[in-house]
Amino acid sequence: MVQKNEILELEIVDITEEGNGVAKHDGFAVFIPNTAVGDRAQVRIVKVLSSYAFGRVERLISPSKDRTDPGCAVFGRCGGCTLRHIGYETELQLKYKWVANHLRRIGGIEVVPEPILHTGRTAGYRNKAQYPVRVEDGRVMTGFFAKRSHRIAASDLCDLQPALFEDILKEIRTFAEKQKIPVYDEQTHRGCLRHIYLRLAEKTGQVMVCLVLSGKGMPKEKLLVKRLTARFPQIHSIMVNVNQKKTNVILGDSCRTIYGADYIVDELCGVKLCLSPLTFYQVNRDAAELLYRQAQEYAQLTGEETLLDLYCGAGSIGLSMAHRVKKLIGVEVVEAAVENARQNAKLNGIGNARFFCADASSAAKRLAEEGTKPDVVIVDPPRKGCDKSVIESIVRMAPKRVVMISCNSATAARDCRAFEEMGYQVIKARPVDLFPRTGHVECVVLLTKTEK
Template identity: 40%
Template sequence: MTKSAPPVKKNQTVEVTFEDMTHEGSGVGKVNGYPLFVPYGLPGEQAKVKVIKVKKNFGFGKIIEFYNQSDERVDPPCDVFYKCGGCQLQHMSYQRQLDMKHDQVQNALKKIAHIDDIPIHPTIGMDDPWRYRNKVQIPVGSKNGELITGFYRKRSHDIIDDMDHCIITDETADRMVDAVREIANRLGISAYDETNHRGTLRHIMVRVGQETNQTMIVLVTRKENVPQLDKLVEEIRASYPHVKSVIQNVNAERTNVILGKKTKVLWGNEYIYDEIDGIRFAISAKSFYQVNPTQTKKLYDKAIEYADIAGDETVIDAYCGIGTISLSLAKKAKKVYGVEVVPQAVSDAKENAKLNNIDNAAFYVGEAEKVMPWWTAQGLQPDVIVVDPPRKGCDEELLNAMIQMKPKRIVYVSCNPSTLARDLNILEDGGYQTKEVQPVDMFPQTKHIECCAQIVLKV
């Protein structure tokens, strides 16, 4: 039996009522049961939509005009919101964003892990969901002989040249990008041209310590020897005393990867410092450090609550990074073992432990799924395991290693509800039970959601 063709054609105009949203924030409407995904549509709204792509089971559309609008719709405060794509949700109220992210977690757990009988708490949001990012990486280009900086337009490498600030980025970082661009332009430092692989300045990266206001500027250049670079550094030093570090990163490759392998200090320190919950962290140009420390504290507080540490526990942090969670846990636990595949991160974690006079945390380089069975063979028996994996989730070997170790509790910090749900399935089959999940909005105005799950060994 031949399946009927889709009820719409490309470039056709249709009337749609949005019934739902995708996890990326697009509205979902149906034409004779056929789903259309339409950016910026909100549930309950009716709109005239142009069909721009047709697939077998679903299509994509573009709003031409609204017939009615949701009470949750707001005017995006960013002038380039519809061009940029760095944020996806500024067109909806902040409460609607929080509700959408909660629903995303709930749906993933129900559909993928078949878990629908546990508390999934309301998303923890921010009092002020703007200007939270402590790190920005801005590409540099040229127009009419002048340097320009700005994010790329959606699905392109064209710089938005009328963008003079980013309202989810720390204001100090914003100002420093502008300052570096203006000084570099005056000194005749050229922008990198990725088409011809010529020119010099590729990106300006700025990191700011939220608690300390210490600022690091990283100049990403195509070559190491850059005329006038010393004068650029002098002007920054003279005008901006909060800048504690100016770094050059050399990236000579034809690549979309921002940072190259070689990094050197042009002036000041290799690190700036910041604090989360009284723990001080040294942050280098390449350190992984959460971009929203305000929400990071809320997330880690929940992770520590779920770890339920009384004081005599042994804890493993299986993706320890520079020790952000490990050191918080070490304030309460008897011993913390951190493992991380990136050697520089482990080196930073050890330095951060020294910086805070924490001597009950030990850090090791390696893949957790390989190190943990070795620890088991040495007789290490953790009471709690904490994992905070990348978006792809935990390697199945690691999940099996955790199951073999039989800790009383597992705390799973996730930045991807789908892979969290997949991994919870495996842990539940291995004798564990998911007790509750707490979503935390680490990235307001964007589609991303972080959450923390408490998992306990079945008795």
């Protein structure tokens, strides 16, 4: 056992998905943030648990060859990037290993994943940013939440965001300060301006500004609109989102347009998509195209299939494949997303798609009653993965192929194991890096129905 405040000389031998380096002391694991494999350091133990401990670097004795300059003033304090201190090629190798290990250890799957896909672009790739707003020492501050807290790591510029976001953010913050706009306080629940939410449609260049307020309006809204639109002609929509709940959830349920349209339009895989503040959309457009094209390749579409897109959201995945199938059916539990998907199908003149609101079990029952049997199912669940009832519903529909897209390879591996226990086999898998410099990685998996 190690002791709290003990200082040890340790060598980093691995990195976790949270970005913590892993060292061993007499077989006891110690996790140390902001370290790289190969680092040797004097480490102070700051927390000891029954089977592992946490430490922090007191002095770096010899740096790893993988180390690089993070190039960010708030690295280590901001809760976003966890891998900025290592080279990108090393990051890709780590992410590939994480996916492969999850499939093997959690899923019991021996398929060797295909090489990781990525665009090579590690800066300015995010098309969406949500900035908390606070008052500190009498100044209006914006930035990003520090790790595991609601303290703001104040920063205007993030290397992952477009430079334009920095300029718009500064303009709004300066306006709020000069006009004495009341800023929301999480402790007292007083004030108005909670978050600033920016969205960019990269293909069209259209920008949406969304002000998240604790009330239905903000003082001097029209003056702010005038200021923003005069300086930034790229802005096509300015919205207000109302969140009056005492919660750390950023967005409320209702939106109001105070300038322009209530959406902006982007294009992904040749499909035009309307994006509202509440629309789910991949934050890395170029990498999402790689992801969806890989999913389409795994789906092996010939033009004769009925394709079911579960968790379809605004329809982006299914609509990108509509031209390769006979019929597209999209299912989503959020009614607003279903309406958005129908709008997107109409916008693109896609006539072989229909979308309805239901959970997976209800959808399976409805399709069975209609006599509709999908040949291929695309499933893109949230981070928690698929409920067992969802997997059972898919299996009852007996598609020839299931293509799973996942932002969490651990839950994907668990779900693949459940599919294999119910008559499907994992044939291929591939990691795709949608979130460079962070600990997140997507993966695509192909499962086929086994012959009995």
